[in-house]
Amino acid sequence: MTDSNPYIALLKRDLLLAFRSPGQLLNPVLFYLLVLILFPLGIGPESRILQIIGPGIIWVAALLATLLALDTLFRGDFLDGSLEMLALSPRPFALLVAVKIAAHWLLTGLPLLLLTPLLGTFFSLSGHTIGILMLTLLLGTPVLSLIGAIGAALTVGIRGGGALLALVILPLYIPVLIFAAGAVDASVSGLPFSGQLYFLASLLVLAVTLAPPAVAAALRISLN
């Protein structure tokens, strides 16, 4: 790590580590795809119904895929001790944590976003709807990563913390789901949807501001 900027170095390290074990990287994305393929099989191939439920289901699947991916956010660094090194560094821990969350979003949130046009076609969504859907995912999935990081930080030291993480975090995800699905719904019915997007954006601002210190505090407790 020869970069002079430690934050960029950390970002590169996290991305590099992820690319060295591509299986772990692909799992949440494949999960996302598979879950969404299950719905038409379970409900029936009628495109009218799929169009109605599509955006909501895509959002729920993205939410679950993010939740699944959260387990890897701190686990590896926690087990090999590098998380403690980060906590001991003179740089603000909250900022370092924010960089880790950003790397995590690039590896899990962004692929979901990029896959959405394909999935939108599966659900016979129009190009316009897919565009709005992607916009909500762009604003919403970082919020999911940030809020989820708090839960991941609290449960990182607990064996079998996966189910616990879901119980702790899913209630906090509800506003994001409501505003995102609401925006897409409104756009489908031809109503103005900028209000919902503004709400999502403000949730993002709030999460970016408040989540990293909370994550840092939670990690310090887990590291204890």
Place this chain on the structure above:
Amino acid sequence: MWNFIYKLASPKYFYDMAGKLVPWFGGLFVLLVLPGLYGGLVLAPADYQQGDSFRIIYVHVPSAWMSMFVYVFMAVNAAIGLIWRIKLSDIMVSSSAPIGAAFTFLALVTGSLWGKPMWGTYWVWDARLTSELILLFLYLGFIALQTAIEDKRLAARAGAILVLVGVVNIPIIHYSVEWWNTLHQGPTVTKLDKPSIHISMLIPLLLMALAFQFYFFANLLMRARCEVLEREKHSTWVEALIDKHPEAKHG
């Protein structure tokens, strides 16, 4: 004032003090709940629209109020515990959670029983019902996290962070859900200038609300005393206490 707080924060003093307060709070609860129930179930006139089924309000509304009050109470104590590292606040937070969850559950059950005659269905995806349900899951998540961490001190601090994150989120969840869908009747009591509830119906409701408060504090102190004993079981004063009650030694 500060002296009193320092004294109160010491487990032994708290244990004695709480032991003295419990019967008072319990007694006040009984004194309030009996006239409250009598006023609500017998004296108050039947509602002109809802008939007698409105009377469930005397359990439903106080439990719903308490479900929110307890969470805020937990959040305040969590902040105190996290900032000043006061053990007693940690105990307050963890002892409040099951009571809060129970109040939330009660509010949901009575609400759905009320919903059947009023809306014709036990459950609707109404805003307030949904946010109450989410609140129940926040409580359950907190309890699950507490029980998953073995070290009580760490569990308390992790739980405190979760409660504080939750309390920031509750207004967001509440308003997002409200905006999403609403069917629930508007608030009837909090319109202070001219409440749309008759005084003969209001007084029993307020009595019940106060009774529920005392019930909460009586229950909380009993739980907290238990918790104090468990956490301080190796301290000399607890051992002295056990010596005084030889029958407790086998436990």
